[in-house]
Amino acid sequence: MTPIQITLDAESLQALFSSDDPMRELLEAAAGQVLEAEMSEHIGAQRYERTDERRQYRNGYRLRRLTTRVGPLTLRVPQTREGSFSSELFQRYQRSEQALVLSMMEMVLQGVSTRKVKKITEELCGTSFSKSTVSRLCAGLDVRVAAWRERALDAVRYPFVIVDALVIKVRRQEAVRSTSVLMALGINEEGHREVLGLHLGDSESEATWSQFFRALKQRGLSGVDLVVSDDHLGLVKAAQRSFQGAMWQRCQTHLMLGVLAQAPKSVRAELVEHVRRIFRSETKQEARAAFRQMAEHFAGKAEQALAVLESALESATAVLVLPAIYRRRLRTTNMQERLNEEIRRRERVIRIFPNDASAVRLIGALLAEQHERWLCGRRYFEMESYWQWKQASEALPEATEIAKTAA
Numbered sequence: 001m002t003p004i005q006i007t008l009d010a011e012s013l014q015a016l017f018s019s020d021d022p023m024r025e026l027l028e029a030a031a032g033q034v035l036e037a038e039m040s041e042h043i044g045a046q047r048y049e050r051t052d053e054r055r056q057y058r059n060g061y062r063l064r065r066l067t068t069r070v071g072p073l074t075l076r077v078p079q080t081r082e083g084s085f086s087s088e089l090f091q092r093y094q095r096s097e098q099a100l101v102l103s104m105m106e107m108v109l110q111g112v113s114t115r116k117v118k119k120i121t122e123e124l125c126g127t128s129f130s131k132s133t134v135s136r137l138c139a140g141l142d143v144r145v146a147a148w149r150e151r152a153l154d155a156v157r158y159p160f161v162i163v164d165a166l167v168i169k170v171r172r173q174e175a176v177r178s179t180s181v182l183m184a185l186g187i188n189e190e191g192h193r194e195v196l197g198l199h200l201g202d203s204e205s206e207a208t209w210s211q212f213f214r215a216l217k218q219r220g221l222s223g224v225d226l227v228v229s230d231d232h233l234g235l236v237k238a239a240q241r242s243f244q245g246a247m248w249q250r251c252q253t254h255l256m257l258g259v260l261a262q263a264p265k266s267v268r269a270e271l272v273e274h275v276r277r278i279f280r281s282e283t284k285q286e287a288r289a290a291f292r293q294m295a296e297h298f299a300g301k302a303e304q305a306l307a308v309l310e311s312a313l314e315s316a317t318a319v320l321v322l323p324a325i326y327r328r329r330l331r332t333t334n335m336q337e338r339l340n341e342e343i344r345r346r347e348r349v350i351r352i353f354p355n356d357a358s359a360v361r362l363i364g365a366l367l368a369e370q371h372e373r374w375l376c377g378r379r380y381f382e383m384e385s386y387w388q389w390k391q392a393s394e395a396l397p398e399a400t401e402i403a404k405t406a407a
Contacts, residue, residue, distance in 0.1 A: 028073050039078040056080045138361065145364035148371070149197055154220025158186035159386065160326075161196070161221075161243075162228045163235065164336040165204050166343065170353045179356075180204050181343075181363060182212045185336055189223065189387075191379035193335070195371040196221060198363060200356055206234030213242035225390070226318070228330055230254040250315040251333045252279050255308075263305035271302060275309065279316070279331065282324075287317045323389050326381060342366060 040046050045054040061076040162185040170179045180203060184196040197216055201208035209232075227239045228249045239248060256275055263271050274294040281287035291313055295306050309316075319327045329335070343363055353359040374380070 028075060031073065031075050035075065035077055039080075043080060056082055138357070141361055141365065142357065145361055145368060148368040149360075149364055150219070152220050153186075153196065153216065154222070157189040157223025158194075158196070158221055159189065159223055159225040159383075159390075160187040160228070160330060161185070161224050161226070162330075162333055162336050163209075163239070164229060164333050164340065165232060165235075166340050168347055168353060168359060169351070170200075170356055170359055172355070176352055177202075179359070180208065181359070182209065183336065183339070183367070184212070184216060185339075186221070187380055189383060191381040191383040192377075193374040193380045195339075195367045195374070198360070198367060200360060204232050204234055206238045209235050209238035210242060213238055217242065226322075226330065228333055230333060231312070247318045247321070248315055249318040249330060250312055251331075252316055253332045253334065253337075255312050255316050258312075259305045259309050262308050263302040267298065267302050271298065271305060274298070278309075278313075281317065281320060284314075284317055284320050287313065287320060323385050325385060329380070339367070339370060342370075 036047075039058065043054060043056040043058065045051045047058070057080065059079045059081045061078055064075050064077045065072055163183065165180050165182045167178050167180055169176050171177075180201045182199040182201060182204070184198075186194045186196045188194055197212075197219070199208075199212040199215065201212070224243045224246045226247045226249055227243055228251065229235055229239070230251045231254070236248060239246070256272070259275060260268050260271065274290070274297065278287050278290045278294065281290055291310065295310070298306060316331075319331050322330070343366060346362060346366065347353075350358075350362070353362070
């Protein structure tokens with residue numbers, strides 16, 4: 001859609017200042033202009049404009065109520081004679097905002113929330129609500145989130161996959177239980193980021209991760225060359241079984257924290273510089289040489305920290321075999337961590353999800369929105385260099401074998 005410029009004349013602005021609820025009226029006015037602009041683009045003509053590009057004709061308005069953080073808005077939605085107009089304003093209305101409100105509604109209805117949460121919910125909704133209203137709204141949003149979670153992934157390959165998990169609290173059988181939310185992000189063959197999916201599990205065991213990976217592969221996930229993650233319990237084994245032949249890159253940020261946790265405070269600042277020098281190496285050989293120098297320097301000072309780093313050195317420098325332009329963004333799970341922060345920001349409002357469906361709804365809606373923004377945005381990577389590197393790498397063993405045979 002073309003950019004829209006929202007304007008207010010002096011009369012409208014004066015009316016806002018004298019209004020009892022200026023924010024609501026301002027949003028209604030702005031939304032009205034968006035709807036009018038979308039309608040003009042849809043039919044190919046402005047109001048009362050005569051043009052050969054006109055495709056349809058207007059046919060009055062209908063009122064639609066939209067619940068937002070500032071209360072309910074009443075919008076005048078333009079219509080066409082054929083009734084084919086559908087506004088992006090409603091289609092792209094923040095699903096995560098709906099899910100947040102619905103989660104708090106469920107908490108109130110199930111009697112597991114505090115008076116504070118009830119007050120916030122009523123302020124967010126701007127109106128009273130019933131159990132039937134919540135059920136109807138949940139059903140509509142659940143269908144959209146489920147469609148996104150179950151979409152096919154077989155249209156493209158995903159050479160890079162980043163996986164991570166976080167723990168939330170969910171009420172089940174009258175008890176609050178810790179629940180793992182497993183998530184996977186992918187960078188497809190064209191260089192765009194995608195949120196591949198999420199899965200709720202009782203733990204982060206190998207079986208739970210394997211179940212998640214199996215579901216992704218059944219939806220068509222393929223072509224995985226590199227898996228980036230922290231050293232979660234069971235994750236690495238599950239990834240090795242599910243994506244045989246793929247490399248594993250251990251998150252350097254998490255590893256750094258693990259190394260520092262085993263080092264005396266007196267040497268931590270100096271230790272950081274040595275570890276960073278290893279991570280900034282151009283080749284694996286250079287990284288190993290930098291580690292040997294570090295081990296000599298800290299011998300007898302930080303033996304436990306050295307042991308942690310040595311055991312993870314190969315997996316933490318896996319990206320060094322890739323072309324340099326891909327290394328910085330693939331050496332950590334920072335991309336996933338930023339999404340985790342957004343989830344946590346909303347989860348702190350909920351604190352305890354009333355059920356599994358509420359957790360999937362809220363987190364799924366948030367991830368689906370991010371997925372759409374990534375696909376519509378700029379490419380995360382230029383992939384031509386990667387495919388050239390991959391083709392050359394795959395041809396190299398064949399050339400070596402031919403040379404051996406000829407000899």
